[in-house]
Amino acid sequence: MKTLILGTIALALGTGGALAQDVVRMGTEGAYPPYNFLNDSGEVDGFERELGDELCTRAELTCEWVTNDWDSIIPNLVSGNYDTIMAGMSITDEREEVIAFTQNYTQPDPSAFVALDGMEPDLEGGVIAAQANTIQASWVAESGATLVEFATPDETIAAVRSGEADAVLADKAFLEPFVAEGADIVFFGDDVLIGRGIGLGLRQSDTELKDTFDAAIQSMKDDGSLNELLEKWEIGATF
Known part of the structure; x- marks a missing residue:
């Protein structure tokens, strides 16, 4: 299973094995437990922090976390302040007019x-x-x-x-x-x-990064580890 997972991600990454950028900046709100929050040390924590770190590990990406207020989280993604949104954001048609989403990593909650x-x-x-x-x-x-x-x-x-x-x-x-x-x-x-579940938001032009995270999410669905995280954080139905 591990070989199949890594092979799938490698296809998404392409022959170069890495994306053009050195660091992928993961944008979140840090104020929506259990999805994301700031712990006592002031660090991003929660279901999406644990999930995001695992996705980056599987995709062999170096990632860092950035917090941003909810009301400007999409504009600041589009303007380049960070590269993804992992903030309990449901996939909707209206949002897809502005940004792209990976496949969902939660069921409609x-x-x-x-x-x-x-x-x-x-x-x-x-x-x-x-x-x-x-x-x-x-x-x-x-x-x-x-x-x-x-x-x-x-x-x-x-x-x-x-x-x-x-x-x-x-x-x-x-x-x-x-x-x-x-x-x-x-x-x-x-x-x-309401909605179609929660996904990872990206700029519409970042198709390679989207494919990379899609492959990593699918690998976690395939091996059951995503369901384990959903159960650990008591978030909705499993896949």
Whole structure:
């Protein structure tokens, strides 16, 4: 299996065995656990850090991690501040008009509503918080409810607790620790499936780099190691 995996990646890399750039800069938000966050040492951590490091190892790439605010993460990729986005970013048609994506490395993850315990929020006509420029924000905007957007996911939780919003819609994996740790907020209503799973974002011109990461992701699907990471970090369904 190892020989087949390395052979597949070698085909993606081409006969030269390496990409033109010496270092691949991996852009992430660092504020969306369990996908990505900053640990006590101030270093990028989480599911995507572990996954990204393994992908770079399999592809024989030297990678370094860069953090960037969510609201400018796509523009700064396009402008060349880093070379990839690994930030819990769902693959959507709208985003594919601007950047390219690898194949997905998670299944479509359920989104969920969280509201104050004891409240009965109007999910169809009430005020729903979501992080700006996310698939959840787009879904709320099209649902008929009043969307209120925030720059960071933590601010959406604060908006519910302060009464500024009736509920928040976000990835269920992100919301679960808040529900488990706080006695004041609970899941409400049905889960919502949005998007086509999460992929690694790249500039549309970086076709060789895309092929390289596609091959590495596929190798992890083939040998089961991607499923092991998904289970370790308790993220959605396995492949």
